[in-house]
Amino acid sequence: MLDSALEVLRLQTSGEASAVEIAEQAMAAIEASQPTHNAYTHVDRQAAMATAKSVDARRAAGETLGPLAGVPVAVKDVLCTNDMPTTCSSEMLRGFRPPYDATVVEKLRAADAVIVGKTNMDEFAMGASTETSAFGITRNPWDLERTPGGSSGGAVAAVAAGTVPLSLGTDTGGSIRQPSAFCGVTGLKPTYGRVSRYGLVAFASSLDQVGPIAWSAADCALLMNVIAGYEPRDSTSLNKDVPDYTVATQSTDLRGIRIGVLRESMQAEGIDPAVQQAVAHAIGVFAELGAEIIDVDLPHREYWVPTYYVIAPSEASSNLSRFDGAHYGHRADGASDLLSMYCRSRAEGFGAEVKRRIMVGTYALSEGYADEYYNKALKVRRLIRGDYDAAFSQVDLLLGPVTPTPAFRLGDKIDDPIQMYLCDLFTVGANLAGVPALSLPGGFDPSGLPIGIQLQAPTLEESRLFFAGSAFQSLTDYHTKRPNQ
Structure with a gap:
């Protein structure tokens, strides 16, 4: 091996x-x-x-x-x-x-x-x-x-x-x-x-x-x-x-x-007890190595996943627009016109999860919704970065x-x-x-x-x-x- x-x-x-x-x-x-x-x-x-x-x-x-x-x-x-x-x-x-x-x-x-x-x-x-x-x-x-x-x-x-x-x-x-x-x-x-x-x-x-x-x-x-x-x-x-x-x-x-411990993460709903025990054991190991253990919090942690799943699909929608059968990627056979070639090529070339994220991202970027979803997610992202900056003013690692x-x-x-x-x-x-x-x-x-x-x-x-x-x-x-x- x-x-x-x-x-x-x-x-x-x-x-x-x-x-x-x-x-x-x-x-x-x-x-x-x-x-x-x-x-x-x-x-x-x-x-x-x-x-x-x-x-x-x-x-x-x-x-x-x-x-x-x-x-x-x-x-x-x-x-x-x-x-x-x-x-x-x-x-x-x-x-x-x-x-x-x-x-x-x-x-x-x-x-x-x-x-x-x-x-x-x-x-x-x-x-x-x-x-x-x-x-x-x-x-x-x-x-x-x-x-x-x-x-x-x-x-x-x-x-x-x-x-x-x-x-x-x-x-x-x-x-x-x-x-x-x-x-x-x-x-x-x-x-x-x-x-x-x-x-x-x-x-x-x-x-x-x-x-x-x-x-x-x-x-x-x-x-x-x-x-x-x-x-x-x-x-x-x-x-x-x-x-x-x-x-x-x-x-x-x-x-x-100084190692900051995200205690609230260890109590999150659905976390397996074995995962909690592994983190608790790691705390002991780092303490034995001489690190100072400090409890910290990242206040906007609950918004990480929803913020990510607005921003990431939005960027994916933009990035994957090039794969249309003309510029890059699979081209469907037998299309009668340009629009049907685009539609069929993307339908055949992309799997279900990619299609799902493209549709979510396109919706989040669309007229009338961009401010409500994408632009708001960017503002929350800045708050999340602020949480990290504040935490790292107190500790060296999380x-x-x-x-x-x-x-x-x-x-x-x-x-x-x-x-x-x-x-x-x-x-x-x-x-x-x-x-x-x-x-x-x-x-x-x-x-x-x-x-x-x-x-x-x-x-x-x-x-x-x-x-x-x-x-x-x-x-x-x-x-x-x-x-x-």
């Missing part, structure tokens, strides 16, 4: 394994896992092996290699790759091959990572269970009858199933953190603008962020070092210096760190749950959009405020399903998250547990 990127690097530098041998191991793991978990939409064995051979040859020649040399990495199928299809797991883009790479993919290639393929997801990143994919559902490696979460379910399942030590996901309202919690791995949503969105097929442009997924905070920090930074082709990219995030993982002394429950059964919520949307209860706040947030393995429920805990930090303080996350993982072993062990 490919557990750790840091271990993969060590094996190569010590001569215990070559990049080709590691790539072969990854390919064998994917071939064994794919029929069961369906984590991938496309696997490129030929390209992966060619990259691995190049890494070995350059190492033998004494060349300087990138920081991810020979490390297998999977990429969510919402990020453009010029040598592989980018489908967003939708019929609308089935078979589409972009003419360019996303910035984060360019950075992976420059770091000499071995990109093994593209991972399954909820269609156009709209979902919380990876059940809306046109390429079939993805199953949770811990329990095949349960969801891996979404929308980055394939990216997370690829790590949890042991096929790669690192993967890239995207997080618009919790799409890295929620599946990370469901599958017992570590996942980061960075500060908005910290990682370039150039080449990311947009869902909600003011919320989307690309982030790393791995078993440990240390591995996430390694990948974050590669993908973070300014990109002039992305107008929302932050022109700020990027620290070495791996330095933050080398200390476990949290004395002087601690709470990631999800109300462990992974639910496949099919349980797919026909109940409201219950599905409530999976985002504790995650959408960070996206609305633009702050970074980290999901850490925090325990297990009585049936053995993973539970995640969430740390949130002020903008551009990912190092603080890696510091606290690594310290937590130095005293706990949840991130070392594997499915079927």
